Amino acid sequence: MDDLYHAPDQLPAWGALKSLAERPFSLNTPNALTPARIAAFTCRTASFKLLYATQRIDESTLTTLQELADQSEATGQFLRMKRGAVLNRIVGWPSENRQVLHTAGRDLFRPDPDHPEATAQARKECDKLKIFLDDLDGGRITNSKGEPFTDLINVGIGGSDLGPRAIYMALSAFRLDQRRVHFISNVDPDDAAAVLRELDLSHTLVNVVSKSGTTLETMTNEELVRNAYRRAGLEPSRHFLAVTGAGSPMDDPKRYLRTFHMFDYIGGRYSVTSMVGGLLLGFAIGYENFREFLQGASRVDLAAEQPDIRKNLPLLLALLGIWNRNFLNYPTLAVLPYSQALIRFVAHLQQCDMESNGKSINRHGEKVNYQTGPIVWGEPGTNGQHAFYQLLHQGTTIVPTEFIGFLQNQYNEDLEIEHSTSQEKLVANLLAQVLALASGKADTNPNRAFPGNRPSSLLLAERLTPGTMGELLAIYETKIAFQGFIWNINSFDQEGVQLGKHLSGTMLRHLSGHPEVEAIVDDDAPEVRAILRAAGLE
């Protein structure tokens, strides 16, 4: 696979883009946004359109971005990833050395999947899920009184929480009657306390999710929840489900009603389409809706093989991001969904993007000389318009934005008020922001003038459904992978989280007085005791 690793700043296209960036396209000159430009700068997946005329690019930028994609062999790397290359790796250094096969878990809809073994494993877990859900629906799995389970608590953190939670909230409109999911993630005991006090545990399942079966927060919260069940006189093994790696300390059928497996070739932040998301989504929205979600993702996985960037939406999005990050030097990216259902989608993207591409070392273990992953942030519109859009329009730091919108709402409950529906108002605001950021507006009052020339893209689909949610998720997962390929970094490890983990062990030993975790800094390191003392804890 190393033969496809290219230092991007050594590629001819990189230098060419540097030159082009000296005079980027201006969005705020008169007639910059011609109808021809707006029509031409549109790209599609099965369900999404990307309108990107409001990026600071022109035909020559696009051509050169295409060259960068070609010279980096971006789609070639993506294909190899899907076929099982060991991409989670740093050449010449100890590293995770794993395949990256989240795509295989949804490659269920054609006769010849890219990685037959991984797809077969996914299929097996899907089949187990279907049986489990049928057993629930058919009354073959009930509580000890023979009553149905109405609620499910998901106990997990990071990839086992953010993605599943985001998608559950996004598709809440498709919930089955009487089915509801709750989340406990934080080791803060108030997280569990607040959730547990609201529930009738006798009708509640608990899904414990940890690939390693050793995640501190999750193991702690599992024990805390088990304790609550025991205090309520309920037998946890009738209520608890496990999603974990085969052979992990959690892989113990006696302790769980059912166990589902996840595999080391799927990273936590890419695991929503595995049983990590599957179990709770199947419970909440039913098996068929979960399959439609997978099918949406698989459509994008396939479309992303296209080498022509104007026909490959995730690749184009990746390249526009690189243009903004490395050549126009914008440090952050705002993702702004005009859909209240996507309220936690950006929190999931923060993980997916920043944990994947917040790296400084390339795939040969060398320090990179260019910027990698940006800071990703955002909240739904129109809410954000009344919050931080002031800075987007008139702040001193320019923020490229990716807007997301839908022409129809989910619940089909709307009202015409003052001659327009709420949905029309929502879409009108969305489109207006795209133009306002780009064009700006002159005004003699300097405080009421808008400089404009602030780039954005707009991702649009008809309606947020299980299928389009799957597409949207895969668009971002694939965009992130493409950026990592081009930046020549390993987007699939997360060594940066280790130091804090180790140091917290040292802190905990001091706090609790127990020698339970091996310290990586000297136990008596003066700064450890000093900060504990300053905090009033020693």
Next chain:
Amino acid sequence: MDDLYHAPDQLPAWGALKSLAERPFSLNTPNALTPARIAAFTCRTASFKLLYATQRIDESTLTTLQELADQSEATGQFLRMKRGAVLNRIVGWPSENRQVLHTAGRDLFRPDPDHPEATAQARKECDKLKIFLDDLDGGRITNSKGEPFTDLINVGIGGSDLGPRAIYMALSAFRLDQRRVHFISNVDPDDAAAVLRELDLSHTLVNVVSKSGTTLETMTNEELVRNAYRRAGLEPSRHFLAVTGAGSPMDDPKRYLRTFHMFDYIGGRYSVTSMVGGLLLGFAIGYENFREFLQGASRVDLAAEQPDIRKNLPLLLALLGIWNRNFLNYPTLAVLPYSQALIRFVAHLQQCDMESNGKSINRHGEKVNYQTGPIVWGEPGTNGQHAFYQLLHQGTTIVPTEFIGFLQNQYNEDLEIEHSTSQEKLVANLLAQVLALASGKADTNPNRAFPGNRPSSLLLAERLTPGTMGELLAIYETKIAFQGFIWNINSFDQEGVQLGKHLSGTMLRHLSGHPEVEAIVDDDAPEVRAILRAAGLE
């Protein structure tokens, strides 16, 4: 008041800080974090400690930041603000020309408030609130069947949503039995649909919040909710409450059970301690808890008069932010609360900070030559550790962070698991992150090395209660105001949101076919029609 307006880059301290920033303090050199440093670099409010030894500063930086505060007359401006100066203004240009008196609304606890008239108005609204809450508790206000109200829907957006929602969630552990608050903010009709279907409207109050009484989203959602009440055979005027400006189109007692007033000298994003937050907080946690919340805020308002930055926590926090933003050139600020209850606090801060200080024009209407408000973002820890902390530790962009933590939890429900409680694990993780970001760690494997030298502060209190929540809110409100004073910008207007509003009117006219909103761009502007066409809407 103009006599206190100083261009910061013309002040001697600004140049001195520029020089100091050429060689800032290194956190990752051996023994950089001495116990003496950690102990010395601590600042307090009544309930909070700020540990700031892990900022890239030394004694000379602090001395020069003190000079910047003195030369900008920061505390002098703050005092004038509290006493009623017309600070919401651009000299020489049409602007809002208003006082900035959110502090007066909580200046209720001493005989001589800074602005007696505004405090008297606040006191009057508080008294009305107490009567209303007593009427609810005493069964004098009920639904048409004589049953108590258990739920309240807050209909508002921006300042009428984010702050109240954040504080409600933060203090949810203090809720009265059977009292629950829900929020409808987005003009996305799915927001209202999802909330309404979960509620028994007959036991639900609706609080409509809009200072102008004309906010598009809020007026639309009010009508949508009223419609749901009528369909349920319920008389809205028995359920609907109003918080609005005196004389606004909403100020119509016939349509509301009770009306509370807000005043033009309190901006939306600073209005949580007015009736905007007061009504729903009083309903949820009771009048006495709401008073404690106000009292916490008022303690900080008073303490922030102290000119010595080492004894003025909000001012110190403001200056450390300016050091990071203008001299070390970090574009963003992550606020990371180690408390699940603060899950929406950062969304509120985004508004409070970015809408206040995301400006490019100073208070004389001139373009500034320096950076103003940063991009503020963040999520609670430990969750964030499993999401974006990878980038914080090893990314190419350095992110200064403000950690927030509490030694005790709220619910007092915890369990010792493997020799430590969840709360101990939470605090251990928090303190570990502060040290890990600062010190880093060498490693022969470049992918497992941590550069360190990444600055942070830590705000610590004993427990998140109404009183400490009030302090925390006021610490940030005051920090933001101080930064605006020093940057010489108007932190109290939001002209940057107007262009989007106007353009959305134009879009809406096209979408709905109705000539209801006056267009500020030519109706037939080619880009308007072109984007509608590209979106599939024309």
